[in-house]
Amino acid sequence: MKINSNRLQQHFEAMSLIGKIGDTGTCRPAHSIEEKQAFELAASWMKDAGMKTHIDNFGNLIGRLEGANSMLPLLMMGSHLDSQPYGGRYDGVAGVLCAIEVLMTMKEQGIFSERTIEIIAFADEEGWRFNKGLFGSRGILGKLEDGELSRTDKEGITREVALKEFGCDINKFKDSEYALGSIFCFLELHIEQGPVLDIANKPIGIVSGISGPLWLTVKLKGQAGHTGSVPMPLRKDALLGAAEIIVALNQIATQVKENPTVGTVATIKVFPASRNIIAEEVEFTVDLRDIDLARRHLYERQLMDKIESITKKNGLTFSIHEDTNSEPRYCADWIKQIIKENCEKLNLDAPELMSGPFHDALALSYACDYGMIFIRCKDGISHNPLEYASYEDLALGTEVMYHTVLDILSKNT
Numbered sequence: 001m002k003i004n005s006n007r008l009q010q011h012f013e014a015m016s017l018i019g020k021i022g023d024t025g026t027c028r029p030a031h032s033i034e035e036k037q038a039f040e041l042a043a044s045w046m047k048d049a050g051m052k053t054h055i056d057n058f059g060n061l062i063g064r065l066e067g068a069n070s071m072l073p074l075l076m077m078g079s080h081l082d083s084q085p086y087g088g089r090y091d092g093v094a095g096v097l098c099a100i101e102v103l104m105t106m107k108e109q110g111i112f113s114e115r116t117i118e119i120i121a122f123a124d125e126e127g128w129r130f131n132k133g134l135f136g137s138r139g140i141l142g143k144l145e146d147g148e149l150s151r152t153d154k155e156g157i158t159r160e161v162a163l164k165e166f167g168c169d170i171n172k173f174k175d176s177e178y179a180l181g182s183i184f185c186f187l188e189l190h191i192e193q194g195p196v197l198d199i200a201n202k203p204i205g206i207v208s209g210i211s212g213p214l215w216l217t218v219k220l221k222g223q224a225g226h227t228g229s230v231p232m233p234l235r236k237d238a239l240l241g242a243a244e245i246i247v248a249l250n251q252i253a254t255q256v257k258e259n260p261t262v263g264t265v266a267t268i269k270v271f272p273a274s275r276n277i278i279a280e281e282v283e284f285t286v287d288l289r290d291i292d293l294a295r296r297h298l299y300e301r302q303l304m305d306k307i308e309s310i311t312k313k314n315g316l317t318f319s320i321h322e323d324t325n326s327e328p329r330y331c332a333d334w335i336k337q338i339i340k341e342n343c344e345k346l347n348l349d350a351p352e353l354m355s356g357p358f359h360d361a362l363a364l365s366y367a368c369d370y371g372m373i374f375i376r377c378k379d380g381i382s383h384n385p386l387e388y389a390s391y392e393d394l395a396l397g398t399e400v401m402y403h404t405v406l407d408i409l410s411k412n413t
């Protein structure tokens with residue numbers, strides 16, 4: 001192997017101490033002190049690899065290695081260093097640390113690039129703090145939506161305030177955007193976050209595309225009343241309505257067992273949340289994903305019908321806010337081919353698979369060709385302190401990434 005697997009492991013171990021919870025968990029919220037510390041550590045390694053670093057106005061950490069030919073659009077790699085509130089050590093981290101290892105290896109091997117190379121640790125990929133993800137990767141492409149800066153976290157802190165405290169200038173977003181055509185391609189290595197590779201006993205997978213997530217926030221309104229006195233037929237119980245909708249979504253997503261469709265309600269807010277008051281208002285999130293957009297649209301319509309009939313039956317009113325609506329995005333065939341060839345050279349039988357979770361690559365897919373390498377993770381567990389990928393698998397993936405980068409750099413130069 002050309003890459004240094006010991007160094008890669010040391011980097012993972014050092015990074016895992018920042019925002020550490022329990023023995024193996026991580027909590028690094030977006031735009032937080034912990035994320036800043038993670039950036040400082042990653043930036044020190046980027047500098048070792050010969051890169052210049054800065055944090056842009058979206059709160060992204062960017063490492064840049066200037067190429068000999070400034071006319072060539074750049075090769076970008078990266079992922080994220082923020083984590084879920086109760087997350088693991090590999091989600092996002094793998095894509096940043098492996099990219100840094102690729103650059104360190106290139107430096108050691110005396111390989112110079114005509115093309116400028118950037119590594120980005122994107123801000124707020126995870127999306128839980130302000131209930132909207134891919135902030136940094138959408139930001140650099142000018143794809144933020146109205147009202148994003150006024151979204152608040154659980155403490156009532158707005159994105160705007162969090163960004164300012166992080167050192168970003170929200171009036172200078174334009175300075176941090178990338179012009180159309182300035183990115184040649186984007187590469188992201190990520191743990192699979194699902195069980196397919198583990199079950200198949202394969203360390204590496206080649207991603208074919210990212211299925212499109214639909215995120216909704218649904219609000220139901222009924223009527224509060226004393227739980228001891230309001231007779232059952234007269235109730236307008238918003239929580240009962242929510243429960244029926246949650247079950248209905250599960251039935252919709254599983255109506256054809258073989259399909260990869262997934263539908264989830266994972267957060268719920270109840271008002272006034274007293275054990276002896278009938279719930280007046282309930283707010284919950286919906287997450288619906290499929291690689292087949294037409295099918296996802298069909299299931300979305302079925303869900304809307306259910307929400308209408310269930311709220312009517314229970315005497316409720318409802319409102320729905322669409323937080324995210326992405327279509328499936330496919331990886332570039334030519335990049336998949338290069339990854340495949342490099343897997344074969346290492347005697348790796350790497351299957352192709354779709355990504356159910358979205359990644360920063362989803363945002364970048366609108367700006368350039370992209371490719372993704374998946375690393376097997378134990379039992380498919382992710383967004384959980386038990387998340388685990390072996391250092392052997394991560395090193396193999398990094399080695400594939402290294403040769404993939406060299407092959408891409410040898411093109412058009």
Ligand SMILES: [Zn+2]
Nearest residue numbers: 091092125359
């Ligand atoms: Zn991730």
